[in-house]
Amino acid sequence: MSVETILVLLQSAFSQGVLWSLLAIGVFLTYRILDIADLTAEGTFPLGAGIAALAITKGCSPYLACLFAFGGGVLAGLTTGIFHTKLKIPALLAGIITMTGLYSVTNRIMGAPNIPLLGNSSVYTWFEDLGLSKNNAAIAVGCIFAALIILLLYFFFKTEIGLAIRATGDNDAMSEANGINTDTMKLIGYMLSNGCIALSGALLAQNNGYADLNSGVGTIVIGLAAIIIAEVLFRNLPLLPRMLTIVLGAVIYRFILAIVFEFNVQPQDIKLFSALILVVCLSTPQIRNRFATKKAAKGGAQK
Numbered sequence: 001m002s003v004e005t006i007l008v009l010l011q012s013a014f015s016q017g018v019l020w021s022l023l024a025i026g027v028f029l030t031y032r033i034l035d036i037a038d039l040t041a042e043g044t045f046p047l048g049a050g051i052a053a054l055a056i057t058k059g060c061s062p063y064l065a066c067l068f069a070f071g072g073g074v075l076a077g078l079t080t081g082i083f084h085t086k087l088k089i090p091a092l093l094a095g096i097i098t099m100t101g102l103y104s105v106t107n108r109i110m111g112a113p114n115i116p117l118l119g120n121s122s123v124y125t126w127f128e129d130l131g132l133s134k135n136n137a138a139i140a141v142g143c144i145f146a147a148l149i150i151l152l153l154y155f156f157f158k159t160e161i162g163l164a165i166r167a168t169g170d171n172d173a174m175s176e177a178n179g180i181n182t183d184t185m186k187l188i189g190y191m192l193s194n195g196c197i198a199l200s201g202a203l204l205a206q207n208n209g210y211a212d213l214n215s216g217v218g219t220i221v222i223g224l225a226a227i228i229i230a231e232v233l234f235r236n237l238p239l240l241p242r243m244l245t246i247v248l249g250a251v252i253y254r255f256i257l258a259i260v261f262e263f264n265v266q267p268q269d270i271k272l273f274s275a276l277i278l279v280v281c282l283s284t285p286q287i288r289n290r291f292a293t294k295k296a297a298k299g300g301a302q303k
Contacts, residue, residue: 005262009255009258009259009262011136011139012135012254012258013251013252013254013255013257013258014135014139014251014254014255015134015135015136015138015139015142015207016138016204016207016254017226017247017250017251017253017255018138018139018142018143018146018247018250018251019138019141019142019145019200019203019204019207020204020222020223020226020250020253020254021142021146021200021226021247021249021250021251022145022196022197022199022200023196023197023200023201023222023223023226024222024226024227024246024249025146025149025150025153025196025246026044026073026192026193026194026195026196026200026223027193027197027220027223027226027227028223028227028246029153029189029192031223031224031227032227033157033166033189034168034169034186034189034190034193035169035170036084036091036169036186036189037091037092037095038080038091038094038095038190038193038194039092039095039096039220040076040077040095040098040099040102040197041095041099041193041197041219042099042216042217042218042219043076043098043100043102043103043106043216044072044073044076044077044099044102044194044197044198044201044216045197045198045200045219046102046103046106046201046211046212046213046214046216047069047073047076047102047105047106047109047198047201047216048069048070048072048073048197048199048200048201048202048205049069049202049204049211049212049215050106050109050110050201050205050211050213051068051069051072051109051202052069052201052202052205052206052211053110053115053117053206053210054109054110054115054211055068055069056117056121056122056206057117057120062120062121062122062123062125062206063123065202066123066199066202066203069199069201069202070195070196070198070202071195073194073195073196073197073198073201074191074192074194074195074198076102076194076198077191077192077193077194077195078187078190078191079098079101080094080095080097080190080194081094081186081187081189081190081191082187083097083098084186084190085183085186085187086183099216103213107213110211110213113213113214114210114212114213115210116209116210117205117206117209117210117211118209122206122207123141123203124138124206124207127140127141134207138207145203146247149196149199150240150243150247153192153243154239154240157239161188164180164185165185165188165189167180168182168185168186168189169189197219197223201215217271218274221271221274221275221278222250222253222274224278225249225253225277225278226246226250226252226253227246227249228278228281228282229252229253229281230245230246230249231245231285232281232284232285233245233249233252253277256277257273260273
Protein backbone atom coordinates (compact mmCIF):
# COMPACT_ATOMS: atom_id res chain seq x y z
CA MET A 1 0.00 0.00 0.00
CA SER A 2 1.54 3.30 -1.12
CA VAL A 3 1.93 6.41 1.02
CA GLU A 4 -0.46 8.28 -1.27
CA THR A 5 -3.13 5.62 -0.75
CA ILE A 6 -2.67 5.78 3.02
CA LEU A 7 -3.04 9.59 2.97
CA VAL A 8 -6.25 9.32 0.93
CA LEU A 9 -7.63 6.70 3.33
CA LEU A 10 -6.66 8.86 6.29
CA GLN A 11 -8.43 11.90 4.87
CA SER A 12 -11.55 9.85 4.16
CA ALA A 13 -11.42 8.28 7.63
CA PHE A 14 -11.06 11.68 9.27
CA SER A 15 -14.01 13.15 7.34
CA GLN A 16 -16.25 10.23 8.33
CA GLY A 17 -14.84 9.66 11.81
CA VAL A 18 -15.35 13.22 13.02
CA LEU A 19 -19.04 12.98 12.04
CA TRP A 20 -19.44 9.57 13.69
CA SER A 21 -17.71 10.93 16.81
CA LEU A 22 -20.92 12.73 17.80
CA LEU A 23 -22.60 9.33 17.94
CA ALA A 24 -19.71 8.01 20.04
CA ILE A 25 -19.97 10.97 22.43
CA GLY A 26 -23.70 10.29 22.79
CA VAL A 27 -23.02 6.62 23.58
CA PHE A 28 -20.28 7.73 26.01
CA LEU A 29 -22.81 9.78 28.02
CA THR A 30 -24.91 6.74 28.86
CA TYR A 31 -22.29 3.99 28.73
CA ARG A 32 -19.62 5.73 30.81
CA ILE A 33 -21.17 8.73 32.55
CA LEU A 34 -24.45 7.05 33.60
CA ASP A 35 -23.11 3.47 33.49
CA ILE A 36 -26.14 2.38 31.46
CA ALA A 37 -26.17 0.19 28.34
CA ASP A 38 -28.60 2.08 26.08
CA LEU A 39 -29.54 0.50 22.76
CA THR A 40 -31.82 3.38 21.76
CA ALA A 41 -28.95 4.61 19.54
CA GLU A 42 -29.86 2.17 16.77
CA GLY A 43 -33.29 3.80 16.48
CA THR A 44 -32.27 7.38 17.26
CA PHE A 45 -29.59 7.57 14.55
CA PRO A 46 -31.94 6.97 11.57
CA LEU A 47 -34.58 9.11 13.31
CA GLY A 48 -32.22 12.09 13.25
CA ALA A 49 -31.29 11.38 9.64
CA GLY A 50 -34.94 11.07 8.61
CA ILE A 51 -36.07 14.25 10.38
CA ALA A 52 -33.22 16.28 8.86
CA ALA A 53 -33.77 14.86 5.36
CA LEU A 54 -37.50 15.53 5.46
CA ALA A 55 -36.97 19.09 6.73
CA ILE A 56 -34.38 19.86 4.04
CA THR A 57 -36.55 18.49 1.21
CA LYS A 58 -39.39 20.69 2.48
CA GLY A 59 -37.19 23.77 2.08
CA CYS A 60 -35.95 24.11 5.64
CA SER A 61 -32.46 25.43 6.43
CA PRO A 62 -30.03 22.50 6.87
CA TYR A 63 -28.82 24.00 10.15
CA LEU A 64 -32.38 24.23 11.44
CA ALA A 65 -32.93 20.68 10.19
CA CYS A 66 -30.02 19.58 12.40
CA LEU A 67 -31.66 21.32 15.35
CA PHE A 68 -34.94 19.49 14.63
CA ALA A 69 -33.01 16.21 14.47
CA PHE A 70 -31.40 16.94 17.83
CA GLY A 71 -34.85 17.64 19.28
CA GLY A 72 -36.18 14.35 17.91
CA GLY A 73 -33.29 12.53 19.55
CA VAL A 74 -34.00 14.28 22.85
CA LEU A 75 -37.61 13.06 22.73
CA ALA A 76 -36.44 9.52 21.93
CA GLY A 77 -34.07 9.63 24.91
CA LEU A 78 -36.85 10.98 27.11
CA THR A 79 -39.04 8.03 26.10
CA THR A 80 -36.37 5.48 27.01
CA GLY A 81 -35.68 7.36 30.24
CA ILE A 82 -39.34 7.25 31.25
CA PHE A 83 -39.51 3.53 30.51
CA HIS A 84 -36.46 2.95 32.68
CA THR A 85 -36.99 5.38 35.57
CA LYS A 86 -40.77 5.63 35.89
CA LEU A 87 -41.95 2.25 34.63
CA LYS A 88 -38.92 0.47 36.15
CA ILE A 89 -38.14 -1.42 32.95
CA PRO A 90 -34.48 -2.58 32.93
CA ALA A 91 -32.26 -0.19 30.97
CA LEU A 92 -31.33 -2.74 28.30
CA LEU A 93 -34.97 -3.69 27.64
CA ALA A 94 -36.09 -0.04 27.72
CA GLY A 95 -33.61 0.79 24.96
CA ILE A 96 -34.67 -2.21 22.87
CA ILE A 97 -38.35 -1.27 23.20
CA THR A 98 -37.74 2.33 22.15
CA MET A 99 -35.42 1.26 19.34
CA THR A 100 -38.07 -1.09 17.99
CA GLY A 101 -40.81 1.52 18.18
CA LEU A 102 -38.63 4.18 16.55
CA TYR A 103 -38.39 2.07 13.40
CA SER A 104 -42.08 2.64 12.75
CA VAL A 105 -41.92 6.26 13.89
CA THR A 106 -39.03 7.02 11.52
CA ASN A 107 -40.81 5.21 8.69
CA ARG A 108 -43.87 7.39 9.29
CA ILE A 109 -41.78 10.56 9.35
CA MET A 110 -39.85 9.72 6.18
CA GLY A 111 -42.81 8.27 4.31
CA ALA A 112 -40.38 6.02 2.42
CA PRO A 113 -37.43 3.76 3.24
CA ASN A 114 -35.05 6.27 1.66
CA ILE A 115 -35.01 10.06 1.11
CA PRO A 116 -32.45 11.33 -1.44
CA LEU A 117 -30.88 14.73 -0.77
CA LEU A 118 -29.06 15.26 -4.07
CA GLY A 119 -29.62 18.77 -5.36
CA ASN A 120 -30.54 20.14 -1.93
CA SER A 121 -28.37 22.44 0.12
CA SER A 122 -26.66 21.00 3.18
CA VAL A 123 -24.47 22.14 6.06
CA TYR A 124 -21.50 21.42 3.79
CA THR A 125 -22.66 23.58 0.86
CA TRP A 126 -21.16 26.85 2.13
CA PHE A 127 -17.76 25.24 2.67
CA GLU A 128 -17.86 23.55 -0.73
CA ASP A 129 -18.70 26.93 -2.31
CA LEU A 130 -15.46 28.21 -0.78
CA GLY A 131 -13.60 25.66 -2.86
CA LEU A 132 -13.19 22.86 -0.33
CA SER A 133 -13.53 19.27 -1.49
CA LYS A 134 -16.36 17.12 -0.14
CA ASN A 135 -14.04 15.43 2.36
CA ASN A 136 -12.50 18.68 3.54
CA ALA A 137 -15.93 20.27 3.90
CA ALA A 138 -17.03 17.30 6.01
CA ILE A 139 -13.90 17.65 8.15
CA ALA A 140 -14.55 21.37 8.69
CA VAL A 141 -18.21 20.90 9.59
CA GLY A 142 -17.51 17.85 11.74
CA CYS A 143 -14.78 19.60 13.70
CA ILE A 144 -17.01 22.62 14.32
CA PHE A 145 -19.95 20.54 15.54
CA ALA A 146 -17.74 18.19 17.58
CA ALA A 147 -15.91 21.09 19.24
CA LEU A 148 -19.20 22.85 20.00
CA ILE A 149 -20.84 19.76 21.51
CA ILE A 150 -17.74 18.84 23.54
CA LEU A 151 -17.36 22.36 24.96
CA LEU A 152 -21.06 22.62 25.82
CA LEU A 153 -21.00 19.23 27.54
CA TYR A 154 -17.79 20.09 29.38
CA PHE A 155 -19.22 23.29 30.83
CA PHE A 156 -22.57 21.58 31.49
CA PHE A 157 -20.88 18.85 33.56
CA LYS A 158 -19.27 21.59 35.65
CA THR A 159 -22.72 22.81 36.73
CA GLU A 160 -24.65 21.50 39.72
CA ILE A 161 -26.92 19.40 37.51
CA GLY A 162 -23.98 18.06 35.51
CA LEU A 163 -22.11 17.05 38.66
CA ALA A 164 -25.28 15.39 39.94
CA ILE A 165 -25.52 13.35 36.71
CA ARG A 166 -21.91 12.22 37.10
CA ALA A 167 -22.52 11.34 40.75
CA THR A 168 -25.59 9.32 39.77
CA GLY A 169 -23.53 7.30 37.32
CA ASP A 170 -20.75 6.75 39.89
CA ASN A 171 -23.01 5.64 42.73
CA ASP A 172 -26.77 5.66 42.29
CA ALA A 173 -27.66 4.69 45.88
CA MET A 174 -25.27 7.14 47.51
CA SER A 175 -26.44 9.98 45.25
CA GLU A 176 -30.06 9.32 46.17
CA ALA A 177 -29.15 9.19 49.85
CA ASN A 178 -27.60 12.65 49.47
CA GLY A 179 -30.81 14.12 48.09
CA ILE A 180 -30.16 13.89 44.35
CA ASN A 181 -33.19 13.02 42.24
CA THR A 182 -31.43 10.24 40.35
CA ASP A 183 -34.40 9.54 38.07
CA THR A 184 -34.33 13.11 36.79
CA MET A 185 -30.56 12.96 36.30
CA LYS A 186 -30.91 9.78 34.26
CA LEU A 187 -33.65 11.37 32.15
CA ILE A 188 -31.40 14.33 31.34
CA GLY A 189 -28.53 11.98 30.51
CA TYR A 190 -30.70 9.91 28.18
CA MET A 191 -31.95 13.05 26.44
CA LEU A 192 -28.49 14.56 25.89
CA SER A 193 -27.09 11.25 24.72
CA ASN A 194 -29.75 10.57 22.11
CA GLY A 195 -29.79 14.20 21.00
CA CYS A 196 -26.09 13.89 20.07
CA ILE A 197 -26.73 10.57 18.32
CA ALA A 198 -29.60 12.01 16.26
CA LEU A 199 -27.43 15.01 15.34
CA SER A 200 -24.75 12.62 14.09
CA GLY A 201 -27.39 10.90 11.95
CA ALA A 202 -28.47 14.25 10.48
CA LEU A 203 -24.91 15.26 9.58
CA LEU A 204 -24.04 11.89 8.04
CA ALA A 205 -27.27 11.80 6.01
CA GLN A 206 -26.38 15.17 4.49
CA ASN A 207 -22.82 14.00 3.84
CA ASN A 208 -23.98 10.75 2.20
CA GLY A 209 -26.68 12.49 0.16
CA TYR A 210 -29.56 10.42 1.51
CA ALA A 211 -31.32 9.24 4.67
CA ASP A 212 -31.98 5.52 5.02
CA LEU A 213 -34.42 3.83 7.36
CA ASN A 214 -31.98 0.98 8.09
CA SER A 215 -28.90 3.14 8.67
CA GLY A 216 -29.04 2.57 12.43
CA VAL A 217 -28.07 -1.12 12.26
CA GLY A 218 -24.77 -1.59 14.08
CA THR A 219 -24.38 2.03 15.19
CA ILE A 220 -24.01 1.04 18.84
CA VAL A 221 -20.98 -1.05 17.86
CA ILE A 222 -19.41 1.95 16.10
CA GLY A 223 -19.94 4.15 19.15
CA LEU A 224 -18.54 1.57 21.56
CA ALA A 225 -15.55 0.84 19.31
CA ALA A 226 -14.61 4.54 19.22
CA ILE A 227 -14.88 4.78 23.02
CA ILE A 228 -12.87 1.61 23.68
CA ILE A 229 -10.14 2.53 21.16
CA ALA A 230 -9.79 5.91 22.88
CA GLU A 231 -9.62 4.29 26.33
CA VAL A 232 -7.07 1.70 25.22
CA LEU A 233 -4.76 4.37 23.80
CA PHE A 234 -5.37 7.10 26.40
CA ARG A 235 -6.12 6.03 29.97
CA ASN A 236 -7.08 7.95 33.12
CA LEU A 237 -7.82 11.29 31.45
CA PRO A 238 -10.05 14.13 32.77
CA LEU A 239 -13.43 14.66 31.13
CA LEU A 240 -12.50 17.23 28.46
CA PRO A 241 -9.48 15.43 26.96
CA ARG A 242 -11.35 12.16 27.34
CA MET A 243 -14.13 13.41 25.06
CA LEU A 244 -11.54 14.74 22.62
CA THR A 245 -9.89 11.33 22.45
CA ILE A 246 -13.26 9.79 21.56
CA VAL A 247 -13.16 11.87 18.36
CA LEU A 248 -9.71 10.43 17.67
CA GLY A 249 -11.03 6.95 18.48
CA ALA A 250 -13.80 7.34 15.90
CA VAL A 251 -11.27 8.47 13.28
CA ILE A 252 -8.98 5.51 14.03
CA TYR A 253 -11.94 3.13 13.82
CA ARG A 254 -12.92 4.48 10.40
CA PHE A 255 -9.29 4.26 9.26
CA ILE A 256 -9.15 0.59 10.28
CA LEU A 257 -12.35 -0.08 8.33
CA ALA A 258 -10.95 1.80 5.31
CA ILE A 259 -7.87 -0.45 5.37
CA VAL A 260 -10.12 -3.52 5.64
CA PHE A 261 -12.01 -2.37 2.52
CA GLU A 262 -8.70 -2.18 0.65
CA PHE A 263 -8.50 -5.97 0.90
CA ASN A 264 -11.67 -6.32 -1.20
CA VAL A 265 -13.92 -7.21 1.72
CA GLN A 266 -17.54 -7.47 0.66
CA PRO A 267 -19.83 -4.69 1.97
CA GLN A 268 -22.15 -7.25 3.58
CA ASP A 269 -19.24 -8.45 5.72
CA ILE A 270 -18.38 -5.04 7.17
CA LYS A 271 -20.61 -5.56 10.23
CA LEU A 272 -18.68 -8.74 11.03
CA PHE A 273 -15.36 -6.88 10.87
CA SER A 274 -16.84 -4.07 13.00
CA ALA A 275 -17.74 -6.62 15.67
CA LEU A 276 -14.28 -8.22 15.47
CA ILE A 277 -12.59 -4.83 15.87
CA LEU A 278 -14.69 -4.20 18.98
CA VAL A 279 -13.74 -7.63 20.39
CA VAL A 280 -10.05 -6.87 19.84
CA CYS A 281 -10.38 -3.44 21.48
CA LEU A 282 -12.26 -4.83 24.49
CA SER A 283 -9.84 -7.69 25.01
CA THR A 284 -6.65 -5.61 24.61
CA PRO A 285 -6.64 -4.23 28.20
CA GLN A 286 -7.09 -7.73 29.60
CA ILE A 287 -4.28 -9.14 27.48
CA ARG A 288 -2.03 -6.19 28.38
CA ASN A 289 -2.73 -6.62 32.10
CA ARG A 290 -2.05 -10.35 31.89
CA PHE A 291 1.32 -9.77 30.23
CA ALA A 292 2.15 -7.07 32.81
CA THR A 293 1.27 -9.47 35.65
CA LYS A 294 3.41 -12.26 34.20
CA LYS A 295 6.30 -9.84 33.66
CA ALA A 296 6.03 -8.58 37.24
CA ALA A 297 5.88 -12.14 38.59
CA LYS A 298 8.89 -13.14 36.52
CA GLY A 299 10.82 -10.11 37.72
CA GLY A 300 9.95 -10.91 41.34
CA ALA A 301 11.05 -14.53 40.91
CA GLN A 302 14.44 -13.44 39.53
CA LYS A 303 15.05 -11.24 42.56
